[in-house]
Amino acid sequence: MQKMRTESDLLGELQVPESAYYGVQTQRAINNFKISNHQLADYPEFVKALGIVKLGAAQANNELKILSDDLYKAIEFASNELIQKKYLNEFPIDMIQGGAGTSTNMNANEVIANIALEHLGKQKGEYQFCSPNDHVNLSQSTNDAYPSALKIALFEMNKPLVDALENLSTSFQSKAKEFENVIKMGRTQLQDAVPMTLGQEFEGFSNTLNKEVDNLHRVAQQLLVINMGATAIGTGLNALPGYAQLCTKKIATIMNEDVLLADNLVEATSDTSSFVDYSSALKRLCIKLSKICNDLRLLTSGPRTGLFEINLPPKQPGSSIMPGKVNPVIPEVVNQVCFKVIGNDTTISMAAEAGQLQLNVMEPIIGFSIMESIQYLTNAMNTLRVECIDGVTANTEHLKQEVLNSIGIVTALNPYIGYKASTKIAKEALETGGSVYKLVLEHNLLSKEKLDEILDPKNMLGPHI
Template sequence: MKTRQEHDLLGYKEVPADAYYGIQTLRAVENFDICGVKLSFYPLFIDALAMVKMASAKANNELGLLSDELTKVIVQAGEEVLSGEYYDQFPVDMIQGGAGTSTNMNANEVIANRALELMGFEKGEYEHCHPNNHINLSQSTNDAYPTAIKIALINHNTRLVEVLKNLVESFRAKGKEFAHVIKMGRTQLQDAVPMTLGQEFEAYAVNLEEEIARLNQNAQLFREVNMGATAIGTGINSEPEYSEKVVRHLQQITNLDIVLAGNLIEATPDTGSYVMYSSALKRLAIKLSKICNDLRLMSAGPRCGLNEINLPKMQPGSSIMPGKVNPVIPEVVNQVAFKVIGNDLTVTFAAEAGQLQLNVMEPVLVRSILESMEMLEKAMDVLKDKCITGITANEEVCRAMVLNSIGIVTALNPTLGYEASSALAKEALADNRSVYDLVLEKNLLTKEMLDELLQPERMIKPQKFVKK
């Protein structure tokens, strides 16, 4: 393999000749073989890094710190990164020591080497365009890296919310389809009062729809960036006008309402926005998991369980029990939820671990959030496509359980009173009798009044009291 020799603070190394990354990226690859998930797994993050470098080059050019020629090739190299042409040149592990320096230098080196090519030079001829002197000009990892993270998270949130909206609509469609299916509602796994299966699925739609606002609200916190803070927020090695200019260019390049933090020393170690957004992901995961628990319960059986709904059959369920089919799609969503909850705890610990003027734990923090977003996105797509849209209702099973339930005695409370209704329920349970038969036998109500009160359809919404 052909190589080129590069040097850094620690000495010289041979870098693959065709690589756009350089020596600092190579050291990171050798040092951090940790989770196996590379920067290249998250194109939106690489795009955000390129946007930061492009905006910085334009700001430095306006300040007279970067020539027109260098600015032009740096911006062009950044645009080529955005096109996806160089994603494979970002091999650094997402979890790394150094507070993201390896990630920042990976971007600096790739853009520098592509810029060199555009000017007619060979990769590694950094005297003409240097990763630190030119691409990283007026920046530090401590402002460029978190700014890129935030841009990536805003853009990824947009994608995640679209998937969530589609899932909500699939539940809403089932709510309409099942609007006529009477079933028994349950509390604490015990019979409660009747409802419709449509009401149940519409409630799931509303429950998840709430999370769209929560995700978008928390993603807005990422709009605040600390560009120009450089190392610790004092702005050393940047000019006074740099922050304002680079933020303006970021707004134009990203089409996002990016704003500069009011206090850069405060903003540089602050990870509060990540904590808030991760908590919104956890909240969504918990809701999804609860819904999937319900789907597994309602489909339990089919002969010896509730058997109220049928989930699409996706694969044989056992290596030993013929005919068994398991609810594998809700199960996998449950497992994704557990992982998201665990990632949120990691984010919590990483945010707490910040010390003095910097939080060096941002790599594991961003890895955890991006993983949660990626897994939730895929899980919700799978849940919609392979489960929700194919659910069918066992209408007769649902209705029979309502009519056989002691829970319908609740409908008699306003007419007979709690004590009499409670006694009816107790006797019906003890003697395995129906509430209906006992009421008529005891002459508590006429058949006409009883039939009116115990219509399942009457018990699924508020009604005027019927007096005895």
């Protein structure tokens, strides 16, 4: 049988595994919250961020002479272990929890305390020598430590997300260059419009994603405004004068980032707008990404009865009953990820609205939802790039014939024969199945030489009269 140790808290005594670095309050959270099957350990950047916050607090407390050098060095050692993403299995609590993140904060406090105790040559649970509350949590409460760590974690998780986005945009740009001379018909409202190149279409995909890189950088920067030193409600009770500024400075140095202290700590402690803004940026990206995937699925539709303009790399048989069918499974899965992220944004909006008075207790679901969205989106964009976009090919001859046979090229005749005559030609072409080219010549509207010049597809790819 597993050996146990006894720890106590406000509610009494509880058995904790003897080998565990977490303590009684973490054990209560394990018992209380069996919700999502997603553990704090599944998000290493959050554990790292908790270590950063606890280290910054310890450094400030030591400099302010309220934490001894010996305790500071032990807590520094333990916090750095978390920053290096060690002891992840000591964070088994559910990401969705009541208590505004108290369980998460205490999980970090207990793990750090017990690592520090071992570093001091003591036994786990000998909290009289290094206390989770009195020493690790000194000058803090959950209400400043938890949101500050959450913001730091999201800021760090944004980096691989942006990398995935930039790489995807670059992939689309490479295809734009590859397809720069591939003529095709553009469409509006799913109807033939005017000619363009497939390269222009893919360059549009690249450019619209590039805009989201800048937007994500902008909203991520807002996450570096933290409320350390606010303690319970923003008044700073139980923290020394100057602690908030000093702790923030220490965290900025640890991260080597421009971390700032919020202007008004009472407002900052209850406000979740930076989370809302960041989630909104993820939603905006997903709207664009899902639209692109819809376009890819349309462009590859067929092969005999659809648009059949491009080929996506075949990834798996498409049917258990229809031989030969291959589905666009990569864009389909990315669509579904986008739906999930947009749904998470709704959750975040509701949770942000649900805060009351001096605290928003719904921050755990806000944090979990954003982390899930970042994780899903990063994986989805990498998958779309590697498994799909890098292998796209064009059906060049088919696209060229579509342009030559299209009624849409009559638009190019407007400046020369007028809208009324152009409409008449288009209508007759639709009714008879004839080509625009032949009908213009039959009606003696233009000479063959002039018509050839006007309807040269290359002359219809930009401003031209």
